[in-house]
Amino acid sequence: MNLTSVDWLLMAIYFAFVLGIGVVLKRHVKNSSDFFLAGRSLPAWICGLAFLSANLGAQEVIGMAASGAKYGIATSHFYWIGAIPAMVFVGVFMMPFYYGSRARSVPEYLRLRFDEKTRGVNAVSFAVMTVFSSGISMYAMAKLIQTMHILDGPFAKLGVSTAWTFHVSILVSALIVLGYILLGGLTSAIYNEVLQFFLIVAGFLPLVFLGLKNVGGWSGLKHQLPTAFTHSWQGMSNAHTNPMGVDAFALVMGLGFVLSFGYWCTDFLVIQRAMAADSMSAARRTPLIAALPKMVFPLLVILPGMIAIALPNSAATAINPSTGQMQVSNLGGKGLIPAKVDETTGAPILDSSGKPVLDYDLAIPNMLLHYFPTGILGLGLTALLASFMSGMAGNVTAFNTVWTYDIYQSYINPNANDAHYLWMGRVATVFGIALSVVAAYAASRFNNIMDFLQLVFAFVNAPLFATFLLGMFWKRTTGHGAFFGLLSGTAAAAIHQGLTLPQGAAVGIKGGWLGAVHTYPSEMAQNFWTAIWAWSACFVVTILISLCTRAREEKDLVGLVYSLTGRPSEEQVAWYMRPAVLGAIVIGIALLLNLIFW
Amino acid sequence: MGLDIRTPIGLMFSVFGVILTIYGFVSDRVIYGRSLGINVNLGWGLVLLAFGITMLLLGMRRGRLVKK
Numbered sequence: 001m002n003l004t005s006v007d008w009l010l011m012a013i014y015f016a017f018v019l020g021i022g023v024v025l026k027r028h029v030k031n032s033s034d035f036f037l038a039g040r041s042l043p044a045w046i047c048g049l050a051f052l053s054a055n056l057g058a059q060e061v062i063g064m065a066a067s068g069a070k071y072g073i074a075t076s077h078f079y080w081i082g083a084i085p086a087m088v089f090v091g092v093f094m095m096p097f098y099y100g101s102r103a104r105s106v107p108e109y110l111r112l113r114f115d116e117k118t119r120g121v122n123a124v125s126f127a128v129m130t131v132f133s134s135g136i137s138m139y140a141m142a143k144l145i146q147t148m149h150i151l152d153g154p155f156a157k158l159g160v161s162t163a164w165t166f167h168v169s170i171l172v173s174a175l176i177v178l179g180y181i182l183l184g185g186l187t188s189a190i191y192n193e194v195l196q197f198f199l200i201v202a203g204f205l206p207l208v209f210l211g212l213k214n215v216g217g218w219s220g221l222k223h224q225l226p227t228a229f230t231h232s233w234q235g236m237s238n239a240h241t242n243p244m245g246v247d248a249f250a251l252v253m254g255l256g257f258v259l260s261f262g263y264w265c266t267d268f269l270v271i272q273r274a275m276a277a278d279s280m281s282a283a284r285r286t287p288l289i290a291a292l293p294k295m296v297f298p299l300l301v302i303l304p305g306m307i308a309i310a311l312p313n314s315a316a317t318a319i320n321p322s323t324g325q326m327q328v329s330n331l332g333g334k335g336l337i338p339a340k341v342d343e344t345t346g347a348p349i350l351d352s353s354g355k356p357v358l359d360y361d362l363a364i365p366n367m368l369l370h371y372f373p374t375g376i377l378g379l380g381l382t383a384l385l386a387s388f389m390s391g392m393a394g395n396v397t398a399f400n401t402v403w404t405y406d407i408y409q410s411y412i413n414p415n416a417n418d419a420h421y422l423w424m425g426r427v428a429t430v431f432g433i434a435l436s437v438v439a440a441y442a443a444s445r446f447n448n449i450m451d452f453l454q455l456v457f458a459f460v461n462a463p464l465f466a467t468f469l470l471g472m473f474w475k476r477t478t479g480h481g482a483f484f485g486l487l488s489g490t491a492a493a494a495i496h497q498g499l500t501l502p503q504g505a506a507v508g509i510k511g512g513w514l515g516a517v518h519t520y521p522s523e524m525a526q527n528f529w530t531a532i533w534a535w536s537a538c539f540v541v542t543i544l545i546s547l548c549t550r551a552r553e554e555k556d557l558v559g560l561v562y563s564l565t566g567r568p569s570e571e572q573v574a575w576y577m578r579p580a581v582l583g584a585i586v587i588g589i590a591l592l593l594n595l596i597f598w
Numbered sequence: 599m600g601l602d603i604r605t606p607i608g609l610m611f612s613v614f615g616v617i618l619t620i621y622g623f624v625s626d627r628v629i630y631g632r633s634l635g636i637n638v639n640l641g642w643g644l645v646l647l648a649f650g651i652t653m654l655l656l657g658m659r660r661g662r663l664v665k666k
Contacts, residue, residue, distance in 0.1 A: 006617065006621050009617060010614060010617065010618075013610065013613055013614070013617075014610070017606055017609075017610045020606070021601070021606055024601050024606075025601060028601075046603055191601070191603050191606070194603055194607065195603075195606065195607055195610065198607060198611070198649075202611070202614075202642075202646060202649075206638055206642050210633055210634060210636070210638070213634060214634055370632065371632055371633055371634075372632070372633065372638070373625075373629040373630055373631075373632055373633055373638065373639065374625075374629060375618055375621045375622070375625065375629075375638075375639040376618065376633075376638050376639050376642055379614065379618070379642075
């Protein structure tokens with residue numbers, strides 16, 4: 001790829017700003033609360049954009065475009081069904097307990113509401129997960145820099161072998177994220193996430209504009225794609241009649257309820273952004289403000305994927321991942337999406353029915369290269385790198401907080417002074433990033449280990465929302481109930497996965513290791529049902545054990561449970577800023593979007 | 599917090615806008631073949647510049663309110 005000095009200039013300016021923000025903020029970090037919670041001093045709109053951006057990692061930008069190319073507009077279910085309702089719920093109903101209890105993290109809320117062991121399980125699994133997620137983000141970024149041959153030009157000038165691309169990418173991204181978090185803590189991470197939000201919009205909006213203009217607008221795109229690609233709900237009544245292979249029930253319950261509420265309502269990575277808000281009212285508005293741009297994000301990330309697959313093959317000047325040369329449509333690809341190529345033979349990889357396997361993850365990179373001339377190409381690439389780094393930084397700030405407050409202060413050294421915990425937070429940032437680098441290299445060596453770990457995380461996460469729902473809205477829930485409910489949920493997820501297989505998959509990591517008794521039409525359907533089973537098991541077991549164990553006294557639960565907590569008053573804010581009103585507006589727009597793209 | 603986030607955002611996008619706009623004027627028209635003949639550097643550079651200046655003004659206005 002040929003980047004010119006103007007592209008490099010834009011990229012360099014961005015990195016200078018990222019680190020500069022950290023430098024300016026450094027003098028404001030005086031105690032651990034400044035470092036871990038941004039001093040609880042940020043306005044709602046900043047927290048809201050950071051709430052959105054922290055989740056905008058590699059998975060989002062690259063993955064959603066890939067899914068857009070694979071499934072079409074139905075990918076929007078991950079937004080309008082799989083995010084918006086949960087974001088409204090956490091803002092309107094759950095934030096009063098997170099923010100009101102003055103808990104400094106989600107595991108700490110579990111400690112206040114339930115007991116030490118429930119917090120321990122959540123804190124440890126969450127800490128491990130964040131390190132691996134940030135490592136996977138780092139790995140994906142280095143891999144992409146390698147595939148797009150971004151560093152080839154400067155490396156050639158410096159006489160460095162391109163074999164170093166991967167290592168240099170990992171090292172530089174790790175150092176930059178390390179730098180700005182060490183300097184300014186959570187405030188710095190949040191400020192950079194806001195900057196990254198605007199940058200991603202600035203980089204991708206012109207791409208969508210050019211792409212749509214090229215294919216003749218939405219109607220032109222509709223004309224060139226199968227109808228299932230431009231109607232999000234068509235064929236959803238049966239799993240066999242839509243490209244995703246899921247039915248509406250599994251979609252709404254599995255994705256829309258269990259997985260989405262489990263993520264947006266309990267994951268400290270996003271909740272931490274709301275906890276940094278300057279007031280209860282701002283904390284409650286944080287997810288609602290995030291929901292507004294979240295709803296239109298499909299336009300920015302799904303549409304480019306759809307355009308990439310809709311373009312005629314002859315129009316394609318895409319990168320060939322094996323040589324990195326720009327070339328006219330490589331063998332077996334479709335539109336701008338190339339076929340996956342066997343690294344040793346150079347021949348396209350074929351699936352069991354003899355069709356080439358497409359490398360959907362290259363949808364966004366190829367769109368950037370196809371439409372952007374030098375200049376704005378630098379902007380687009382910077383936006384792409386920004387999205388990776390915000391995903392990494394989000395995980396690292398969540399990790400250092402949970403490590404310091406919920407593991408170090410709780411189990412290792414409970415009686416130190418605040419300055420010591422601030423120091424520990426900085427140390428945790430360094431080793432958190434060091435562990436992410438290790439995870440990134442592990443991901444590059446052992447693909448299977450990563451798949452396995454992600455599977456285990458899915459088992460651990462799926463039941464979480466049942467625990468929080470019961471904990472917040474049923475005062476009778478006990479610590480023993482919550483703890484054993486969580487374990488049963490995780491066990492149920494593993495057993496369900498072990499007993500089922502997606503169509504056409506081999507027994508092993510994809511399931512069936514206990515003997516397959518049921519086959520799902522797709523892996524997605526299997527995942528959704530695993531989540532539904534895990535959640536149900538956790539819900540039922542938590543209730544049963546809670547009823548058999550001694551409840552906590554009501555006076556200890558004030559501020560932690562719905563029925564024992566006064567409603568936060570919203571008198572001082574304008575009516576349109578009240579969470580319930582904002583929430584209703586957000587839900588209304590989401591419904592409208594579903595109807596438009598029905 | 600001592601730093602209004604709108605200031606760095608405004609500053610960065612203004613700089614981006616100026617660079618892209620200037621580059622849009624001086625660059626060879628041939629490179630715009632792939633962007634359907636549209637000079638995206640010039641057009642989008644001006645949009646980013648306008649956004650950057652708006653952010654800077656908003657940040658400055660708040661700064662003044664705080665001082666009062």
